[in-house]
Amino acid sequence: MLETSGLACERGGLRLFADLDIALAPGELLRVRGANGAGKTTLLRTLAGLTRPSAGAIRWRGEPAGEQYRAEMLFLGHAAGVKDELTVRENLEFSARLAGLAAFDSHKALQQLGISRLASLPARFLSQGQRKRVALARLALQDATPLWLLDEPFSALDAGGIAGIGGLCAAHLARGGMVVLTSHQDVEIAGALERALELGS
């Protein structure tokens, strides 16, 4: 479903990766590994369409990635996209509506992430880990979005949070979804067809 051919990227004149061929089929997990600065985030941003590759192409369902790809892809980056002034529920509902979801159960999603009791609390009172959970609550809502691109989803989370996100990823893969994630922690994702990509080697 997701294929790249000869993908290359440069940042500030420095070549991060070149000739990268990725093929990801439904139900598969791609773990992107690499030292700091190896280009993991750049690769994910390139796959999301935020950063233009210096060479190569991304194809989705056999077509060059375009409008349909954008609608079927979910990217969660380093920054949580959580606004201090809005409550937890308002933050989640805004990002879900912005992503084009019409009907959803935000309470259930917050419950799955273990933050439902914070729903009406302004986000400025949240800890780093709780902010991360608000951002990741979109995963519970967007289970129908085939491709998840997750940049360091486990950072700032406690053991329970990591297990919860691991479980969401496992369920998504079992449904036939695809996940690309970068992580420094080797979090076990049960029953996943795993591929690994080592950048900077």
Added chain:
Amino acid sequence: MADAFLLVLARELRIVLRHKGDALNVLVFFIVVASLFPFGVGPEPNQLRAMGAGVVWIAALLAAVLSLPRLFAADHADGTLEQMLLAPQPLVVVVLAKTAAHWLLTGLPLTVVSPVIGLQYGVPGDAILTLLASLLIGTPVLSLIGAAGAALTLGVRGGGALLGLLVLPLFVPVLVFGAGAVTATLTGINAGAHLSLLGAFLAVSSLVGPWAACAALRVALD
């Protein structure tokens, strides 16, 4: 598409209403700048009446430049802007909504208080009406051009000062015809031509501004 516009607009307004200081600062800045001029030029009534509209307009430009750097910066810093770029809705709708919110929170309030400033300068009633009309048509142009400038200077160190250098020259035509409309009324000429030209600026900037802002945002986030 209308949904996305209202969604972003409602969110922007809600954020500012919970953080009233920002919007209030701009309005107070406008009033203070507009009230400083008599201290500098002296209390001669005819002179003040002649310069009143120009002072209001210059204060409006400065207030716009003061408020513009924040237009995209907060969303850029916390990652919301990324999600806006990736959303299935066209980015231009998001930019238009943010621009509309900017006008509702800066351009509109200062337009509403401008008659008071006008009275301070002894501007007569019919000229104050022209001032009100010119600000009503002209301040959205400031938000539209300003949005493109804010997007271009996003993430640049010292972006605020650069933004001023970039957009203030582009505001000059609006200033000339905005203040000119009031001067025309004061001298007994119909201000219709000036206001029509301001309307033309509004039409052009609403076509060009948001698209330019979109292109600049894509580059800023690359």
